[in-house]
Amino acid sequence: MKFAAVDIGGTFIKYALLDEQMQILDQKQVVTMALMDAEAFYDYLCEEMLIDGADLIGICAPGIFDDQGIMVTASSGNASIMYQTDVVQEVKNRTGLTTYVINDARAAGLCEWKMGNCRGFDRSACYLIGTGIGGCLMDEHGLIRGSHHFSGEFSYMPVWGRDGKVEQLGNHASMSSLIRAYHALHPYETIDGETICERYLKHEPDAVTCVSHWLQAITMQLITITAVYDPGVICIGGGISRADWFLKELAARYQAGCASFISPMLSFHTEIRSCAFYNEANLIGAAIHARREFYHM
Known part of the structure; x- marks a missing residue:
């Protein structure tokens, strides 16, 4: 076939x-x-x-x-x-x-579950960073679709915004949100997410501010996924997931966040991996x- x-x-x-x-x-x-x-x-x-x-x-x-x-x-x-x-x-x-x-995000997750870095886990999640935030949850049988095919729509997690209004957390965690935040500080410069991250690694103050907020938003989403589903692995997708520094820093923030926000007495062994397929x-x-x-x- x-x-x-x-x-x-x-x-x-x-x-x-x-x-x-x-x-x-x-x-x-x-x-x-x-x-x-x-x-x-x-x-x-x-x-x-x-x-x-x-x-x-x-x-x-x-x-x-x-x-x-x-x-x-x-x-x-x-x-x-x-x-x-x-x-x-x-x-x-x-x-x-x-x-x-x-x-499309569920398709990517199904690929990881069957052939990639979610394989062998009875509970796993894929979290995809791009223009928006996509993702999916999986068990030993494959995708968990939910009663209304809405499972894994991580972008819609709510968060209090700076003006006191409820916002979608995905609007703080996506690559486009990072670019918007930096552009607000540099309105006359056309720039992409990769360049902002390079400036972050060189400790440029505005890049540090924007990337730190962005990483914190992603970390909040990963902790929420853990609190709701407790997967054995969360695979991160999107072009940024290929960067070693990003995955290492995100994993460190995630582990520290779980310890401080949930409990330092609980030992979380959820792995943070990049997706095997791009x-x-x-x-x-x-x-x-x-x-x-x-x-x-």
């Missing part, structure tokens, strides 16, 4: 053809075009799909999908045109192939999801 996998992002769409062992046989990437309507978008999506020889299609994208495959929350960028459409049916109508859809995790996870759903029908 072979799988056509699609990772729909707000800026790019990635395609792959995978075999039964989840090895990528072919892949490509195209721009997520801004099109007039959903019909045109799905035509474009399916025209580019690597379906020759495929038996099933697995799709992942930002957003939450109901049991039918309808996107019930807004997505990101040009992919938002899929909002309130039946992704599964639209793709099946154009390709003739049985199609399954999953949230750019291809979503594609592999989408294919794994399609295979699991097909065989569980």
